[in-house]
Amino acid sequence: MNFLIYLINGIGLGSVYAIIALGYTMVYGIAKMLNFAHGDVIMIGCYTVFLTMTRYGMDPYISVALSVVVCTLLGIMIEKIAYKPLRRATSLAVLITAIGVSYFLQNAALLLFGANTKSFSNVVNVPGITLADGALKISGTTIVTVAVCIVIMLVLTWFIKNTKAGQAMLAVSEDKDAAQLMGVNVNGTISLTFAIGSGLAAIAGVLFCSAYPTLTPYTGSMPGIKAFTAAVFGGIGSIPGAFIGGILLGIIEILGRAYISSQLSDAIVFAVLIVVLLVKPTGILGKKIHEKV
Amino acid sequence: MRKLNLKTMKKTTREELITFAMVILVYIVMQILLKTGHVSSLLEGLLVPMCVYSLVAIGLNLCVGYLGELSLGHAGFMCVGAFTGAFVSKLLRDSVQSDLLLFLLALAAGIIMASVFGFLIAVPVLRLKGDYLAIVTLAFGEIIKNIVNVLYVAKDDGGIHFAFSDPKKMNFDDSNGIWLINGAKGINRIPNLSGFTIGIVMILVALFLVYNLVNSRSGRAIMAIRDNNIAAESVGINITKYKLMAFTVSAAIAGAGGVLYAHNLSTVTATPTNFGYNMSIMILVFVVLGGMGSLRGSVISAVLLTLLPEVLRGLKDYRMLIYSIVLIAMMLFNWAPKSIEWRKRIAGKLQKTKEIKKEEA
Numbered sequence: 001m002n003f004l005i006y007l008i009n010g011i012g013l014g015s016v017y018a019i020i021a022l023g024y025t026m027v028y029g030i031a032k033m034l035n036f037a038h039g040d041v042i043m044i045g046c047y048t049v050f051l052t053m054t055r056y057g058m059d060p061y062i063s064v065a066l067s068v069v070v071c072t073l074l075g076i077m078i079e080k081i082a083y084k085p086l087r088r089a090t091s092l093a094v095l096i097t098a099i100g101v102s103y104f105l106q107n108a109a110l111l112l113f114g115a116n117t118k119s120f121s122n123v124v125n126v127p128g129i130t131l132a133d134g135a136l137k138i139s140g141t142t143i144v145t146v147a148v149c150i151v152i153m154l155v156l157t158w159f160i161k162n163t164k165a166g167q168a169m170l171a172v173s174e175d176k177d178a179a180q181l182m183g184v185n186v187n188g189t190i191s192l193t194f195a196i197g198s199g200l201a202a203i204a205g206v207l208f209c210s211a212y213p214t215l216t217p218y219t220g221s222m223p224g225i226k227a228f229t230a231a232v233f234g235g236i237g238s239i240p241g242a243f244i245g246g247i248l249l250g251i252i253e254i255l256g257r258a259y260i261s262s263q264l265s266d267a268i269v270f271a272v273l274i275v276v277l278l279v280k281p282t283g284i285l286g287k288k289i290h291e292k293v
Numbered sequence: 294m295r296k297l298n299l300k301t302m303k304k305t306t307r308e309e310l311i312t313f314a315m316v317i318l319v320y321i322v323m324q325i326l327l328k329t330g331h332v333s334s335l336l337e338g339l340l341v342p343m344c345v346y347s348l349v350a351i352g353l354n355l356c357v358g359y360l361g362e363l364s365l366g367h368a369g370f371m372c373v374g375a376f377t378g379a380f381v382s383k384l385l386r387d388s389v390q391s392d393l394l395l396f397l398l399a400l401a402a403g404i405i406m407a408s409v410f411g412f413l414i415a416v417p418v419l420r421l422k423g424d425y426l427a428i429v430t431l432a433f434g435e436i437i438k439n440i441v442n443v444l445y446v447a448k449d450d451g452g453i454h455f456a457f458s459d460p461k462k463m464n465f466d467d468s469n470g471i472w473l474i475n476g477a478k479g480i481n482r483i484p485n486l487s488g489f490t491i492g493i494v495m496i497l498v499a500l501f502l503v504y505n506l507v508n509s510r511s512g513r514a515i516m517a518i519r520d521n522n523i524a525a526e527s528v529g530i531n532i533t534k535y536k537l538m539a540f541t542v543s544a545a546i547a548g549a550g551g552v553l554y555a556h557n558l559s560t561v562t563a564t565p566t567n568f569g570y571n572m573s574i575m576i577l578v579f580v581v582l583g584g585m586g587s588l589r590g591s592v593i594s595a596v597l598l599t600l601l602p603e604v605l606r607g608l609k610d611y612r613m614l615i616y617s618i619v620l621i622a623m624m625l626f627n628w629a630p631k632s633i634e635w636r637k638r639i640a641g642k643l644q645k646t647k648e649i650k651k652e653e654a
Contacts, residue, residue: 034424036574082621085629091423092363093628096581099574100624103617111610225431225570232428261458263477267439270432277429278417 001135006258007251012142012211014250015149019204020227021234021242022156023197029173029237030193033091036098037078038201039224040105045071045202046209046219047113050120060123068202075198076191084187102221109217117216120209145207152200153243160239165192173237226253229273235286244284249273309504312589313497319596320493327489335603341557343599344492345550350579350591351499352546357577358585359507360539361519362419363427368572369434370407370544372563374551376441378403379480379561380473384448386484396486400552407548408541410437415540419533431570441563446473479562480555487556495553499546500588506542515539582623 020042027035048067052058058066082101086094126140160166168189171179180186208223209215226249234245249269256268276284323340326332349371356364378399389395414433421429445456449470460476474480506512514535517525526532555561565571579598583590601619605612626632 028424034427082625085625085631088630089628092357092581092585093624095363096578097621097624097628099578100617100620104614104621107613107617111614229428229432232425236424261443263443263458264439267436270436273432274417274429277421277425281421281425283425 002258004136006254008138008142010251010254011247012139012145012250013254014230014247015145016204016208016211016246017223017227017230017249018149018243018246019152019200019207020223021231021246022152022239023201023204024228024231025234025236025239025242026169026193026197028231030169031083031087031190033083033094034098034228035083035194035197036095036224037101037105038197039220039222039227040102040109041071041074041078041198041201041220042205042208042224043109043215043217043220044074044105045205046120046215047109047118048202049123049206049209050118050215051113053121053123060125064123064203064206067206068199071202071205072195072199075194075201078198079191079194084190106217106221113217115217117214120213120215122210122213123206124210141207141210145211148203148207149243149246152203153239156196156239165189169193226269229269232283233273233276235283238283238285238287241283241285305504305508308589309500312500312504312592315589316493316496316500316592320489323489335606336600339599339603340489341487341492341553343596344489344496345554345557346576346579346595346599347496347592348492348499348550348553349547349576350583350595351496351503351588352543352550353576354580354583354585354588354591355503355506355539355546356543357580358587358591359512359515359519360536360543362536362540363423363577364430364540364543365427365570365573365577366414366430366432366434366437367544367547367576368568368570369430369437370411370547371551371554371572372434372437372441372568373410374403374407374548375555375561375568376474376480376551376563377406377548378552379483379555380446382484382486382556383471383473383480383482392484392486395484396491396552396556399486399556400549403548403552404545407551408545411541411544411548412537414544415537419536419540431573434568434570434573438563438565438568441474441479441568442477444474445476447471447475448473477562479560481560483555483559483561485556485559487553492553495549496592499549500592503542503546503588511535511538578620582620582627 020038023038023041024035027033027038045067048070049060049063052063052066053060078101082097083094086097122141124141124144126144128137128139129143130137160169168179168184169192171182171184172186172189176186179189204223204227205220209219227246230245230249231242232245233249234241234243252272253265253269257265260268280286323332327337349367352370353364353367356362356367381402382395382399385395385398389398414430418426418429418433443458445454445460447454447470453473454470472478472481507515514525514530515538517528517530518532518535522532554567576595579595580591582598583592583594598616602612602616605615608615
């Protein structure tokens with residue numbers, strides 16, 4: 001029974017990683033860059049919810065919606081200011097710029113909101129479920145997190161398959177220049193990808209902070225790195241891959257913490273990642289790209 | 294004896310000599326300033342860290358700049374070097390009298406350990422490419438940091454006790470022995486053996502080694518792999534061997550940096566800020582800003598970027614914010630195609646005005 005509880009908690013945590021990993025994987029697929037600042041967008045989203053709820057007493061749902069708007073705008077702004085001028089530069093230059101943006105967001109948050117830890121109040125007010133005569137309790141947060149994750153996955157898959165903008169995304173990720181020649185608005189599509197990824201980051205942040213209610217300017221960086229790991233784990237660039245990678249990573253982390261060692265849970269996660277990548281170097285669902293000579 | 298003539302010698306030799314001269318000049322100037330008391334205690338405290346970061350940046354540049362493989366795990370090698378070095382010097386403190394000898398022993402141990410780890414990690418990791426390689430090196434770095442945090446080693450009359458994750462298992466009584474590595478508390482009371490002079494000597498040695506490596510046959514092979522690995526393989530270069538060589542040497546230099554780092558502190562612990570991926574990223578920033586494949590650039594940017602937050606200290610809380618803005622602005626200025634074009638135009642204009650002036654004269 002304990003195992004089942006850990007498994008469910010793992011799926012809950014994994015769903016959060018999956019939502020964040022979607023942001024990483026979409027941006028990677030389309031702009032071929034690691035957006036290191038993604039984790040810090042999550043943190044900004046959490047602070048937005050925290051401030052609007054505690055200081056202005058807003059309704060949780062309105063404040064979550066507001067934080068999605070804030071993060072979406074932030075994502076578009078970051079893309080326009082920092083990444084767009086480097087569209088044709090080497091990937092390493094873009095990576096370092098993304099790191100710069102990450103530092104910037106962390107330190108801006110430090111100045112705006114202070115260094116002390118804020119305790120985040122759970123925004124999810126759905127009652128939990130008790131099964132098997134009280135032996136198996138599933139919290140409302142976990143249920144909502146998993147449900148939200150599944151809905152997002154479905155909507156996103158539908159969006160990419162069935163809308164013009166989604167098709168444009170696929171085209172741009174396949175070949176930017178060819179897409180441009182076919183009349184796809186490449187810059188607009190990339191902005192849209194950043195917007196969606198950052199909006200999702202806000203939702204993921206709220207769910208993460210509802211489960212782990214401590215908020216500091218550095219809150220975003222570790223889940224960010226883990227979600228990035230999840231994206232690579234599942235095969236970066238692949239949307240179902242991000243989902244599978246996220247869920248598996250969450251389960252491994254919780255089970256590792258429970259059965260092996262709480263201090264080593266991060267090490268276990270990373271060790272599993274290394275083993276998977278060594279067996280299948282492009283991740284679980286990653287496509288193997290044959291090199292042309 | 295052949296005369297040294299700056300104008301007729303090979304370009305690479307000249308570049309190298311300029312780098313060495315620069316480091317020595319900085320050393321002499323700093324020594325004079327130190328003797329005359331013009332250095333604030335803050336800056337004095339930064340001298341050794343500056344050497345540490347320069348060293349690790351030189352090592353990472355070999356991996357990123359010359360081999361062309363992105364590593365985000367060099368803080369892990371630093372961590373291995375730091376802990377091995379501090380462990381050895383604490384263990385041998387009583388039996389070795391000379392400070393210098395003790396440091397050299399610690400340094401040797403740190404370098405050997407870091408290169409062993411570098412080699413072991415490189416064997417599987419170098420099968421991967423690009424971002425996958427980056428994330429796996431990051432993962433290894435985090436694993437090293439995590440494992441060091443659950444490592445317990447102690448010494449008493451009965452010999453050396455060792456435990457993993459649970460210190461109670463090793464039946465050690467700390468009343469008649471000493472802790473060598475105490476889990477998350479790290480290693481304490483490390484003899485203070487490092488200094489600015491040792492740091493500068495280590496930088497010079499590392500520069501000498503890496504310059505010689507990259508200008509040798511092996512170095513050319515390494516750079517050929519970076520430029521086009523298929524072409525390199527087709528002309529008979531053993532890719533695995535040279536990749537392993539570059540990665541291992543790179544890890545060894547990072548380990549040396551770690552030894553220097555540990556002996557500058559009295560207590561060394563593995564925290565996310567000193568040996569986590571943040572440190573690896575910081576070193577990578579030094580390498581990329583200084584210019585990949587330019588050792589001089591790595592040293593300069595390591596020194597300047599270490600100083601920058603301290604120079605900006607007067608701005609208090611805003612300093613890291615400004616640091617990040619400077620970082621973004623410099624990256625955009627250096628790499629954005631538009632800015633490169635603009636710089637070329639300006640340079641072209643300057644060239645023209647010079648020529649016109651010459652003609653007029």
